[in-house]
Amino acid sequence: MTNTQDYITSNKERFLNELLNLLRIPSVSADSNYNDEVVKCANTLAEDLKKIGLDNVEICQTKGHPIVYGEKILDDALPTVLVYGHYDVQPADPIDLWTNPPFDPVIKKTELHPEGAIFARGACDDKGQMYMHVKAVESMLAKNELPCNVKFMIEGEEEVGSENLGIFVTNEKERLSADIILVSDTGMLANDVPSITTGLRGLSYVEVEVTGPNRDLHSGLYGGCVANPINILCEMIDALQDENKAINIPGFYDDVEILSDEERAEMAKAPFSHEAYCNALDIEDTMGEDGYSTPERGSIRPSLDVNGIWGGYTGEGAKTVIASKAYAKISMRLVPNQDPHKITALFSKHFNSLAPKGTTVKVTPHHGGEPAVTPVDSIGYLSASDAYEKSFGVKPIPVRSGGSIPIVAMFEKELGLKTVLMGFGLDSDAIHSPDEHYGLFNYYKGIETIPYFFEAFAKRMK
Numbered sequence: 001m002t003n004t005q006d007y008i009t010s011n012k013e014r015f016l017n018e019l020l021n022l023l024r025i026p027s028v029s030a031d032s033n034y035n036d037e038v039v040k041c042a043n044t045l046a047e048d049l050k051k052i053g054l055d056n057v058e059i060c061q062t063k064g065h066p067i068v069y070g071e072k073i074l075d076d077a078l079p080t081v082l083v084y085g086h087y088d089v090q091p092a093d094p095i096d097l098w099t100n101p102p103f104d105p106v107i108k109k110t111e112l113h114p115e116g117a118i119f120a121r122g123a124c125d126d127k128g129q130m131y132m133h134v135k136a137v138e139s140m141l142a143k144n145e146l147p148c149n150v151k152f153m154i155e156g157e158e159e160v161g162s163e164n165l166g167i168f169v170t171n172e173k174e175r176l177s178a179d180i181i182l183v184s185d186t187g188m189l190a191n192d193v194p195s196i197t198t199g200l201r202g203l204s205y206v207e208v209e210v211t212g213p214n215r216d217l218h219s220g221l222y223g224g225c226v227a228n229p230i231n232i233l234c235e236m237i238d239a240l241q242d243e244n245k246a247i248n249i250p251g252f253y254d255d256v257e258i259l260s261d262e263e264r265a266e267m268a269k270a271p272f273s274h275e276a277y278c279n280a281l282d283i284e285d286t287m288g289e290d291g292y293s294t295p296e297r298g299s300i301r302p303s304l305d306v307n308g309i310w311g312g313y314t315g316e317g318a319k320t321v322i323a324s325k326a327y328a329k330i331s332m333r334l335v336p337n338q339d340p341h342k343i344t345a346l347f348s349k350h351f352n353s354l355a356p357k358g359t360t361v362k363v364t365p366h367h368g369g370e371p372a373v374t375p376v377d378s379i380g381y382l383s384a385s386d387a388y389e390k391s392f393g394v395k396p397i398p399v400r401s402g403g404s405i406p407i408v409a410m411f412e413k414e415l416g417l418k419t420v421l422m423g424f425g426l427d428s429d430a431i432h433s434p435d436e437h438y439g440l441f442n443y444y445k446g447i448e449t450i451p452y453f454f455e456a457f458a459k460r461m462k
């Protein structure tokens, strides 16, 4: 594949500028104020797919944000790779915490990215990673070295739960037929320690509302006499975990997949520095479920976190009030065999039972998703391993991640296809946070590695 790699080398600057253009479009899927920008991003991407020579490029309308599709079918006898990614991004808030405006990308050097990193919302999650595939396929097509058929399906609703993509996948099984799904929307251990993601956690996400008295009350007249919903909510949240930080919801662990000692020992071989982990976050120590290491707590064990909590008076100064209502958003990350619907039901039942007399509780489920694991002996995984070994010079380590990409389980259910998660981000890239960034090294390494995957996959499928 030297011609393809030569083409990549001579077009690096343009590949970067094209990504920067995409990053300038604030395609925030969660906020309807940005709907026009989301459409603009889909249009720009569709034009790009046409430009690189894909056929049947289409902007597929959904009830929500559109899906961009394009394909190159060279020969029905060749294997087909379906590339999935997302062009939508998380909201940029809190905007004041960004060093530079989130949709005005700049390149700056960092300790972990001495050759520079692109700072912008979506730089790593997922525009930068998704676009590596567009540029890799462009390069293979330009040099007549594309060894597989390829289909692109890039959605605009990953960050809000992929509900409409689920419907699209169910309805378009024919069009989406393929041999493997290829995704770059995860991370790797370090720039000199490549890894392939072999697991994703599932998600159950709920919003809770605790109601006390029928109106806000004077905290002097009523303080000490009635249940304060905010106090009660805090107590209820506290009761969700025991003193060992295990989750206290009856039945919660019933279906949790238990790893063998051998599997855990294998996992423990991946490099991990507790000190570096703490230093990167400016914390003195980690915290989590007893009996498990930090990498285990964040991948093979479920977790429960409050993502937001509000109620009462939060404005300037002091207002003496007992609020009528208190709210929280709570996420539970799930591991293999846990069913998000079942977990949401268990949570709801238990949370209601925790409410003391004088309060009522409402639990509203939000989107969720199933966990996924991928085998390390499949043709897809082995091809990815070949590819990393070629571009990095070392064999990648299989690592289970804590994040979620709910559509991966759906691909398996609906299309019967396994997914290869070739992520090139770093945990320190601040995805979903202010100052999100993506290393230039990582962007170019991804573009270099992807053609090696296609080559290896075509060979192994023969």
Ligand code: BES
Pocket (backbone or CB within 6 Å): 125, 126, 158, 159, 160, 161, 185, 186, 187, 200, 203, 367, 368, 369, 401, 402, 403, 404, 405, 406
């Ligand atoms: N790309 C991330 C998921 C991810 C990041 C997985 C890093 C592994 C490593 C994705 O865009 C994401 O943020 N997913 C959401 C779930 C979704 C239902 C909103 C998540 O994990 O919170």
Ligand code: MN
Pocket (backbone or CB within 6 Å): 086, 125, 126, 158, 185
């Ligand atoms: Mn993502």
Ligand code: MN
Pocket (backbone or CB within 6 Å): 090, 125, 159, 431, 432
């Ligand atoms: Mn994300």
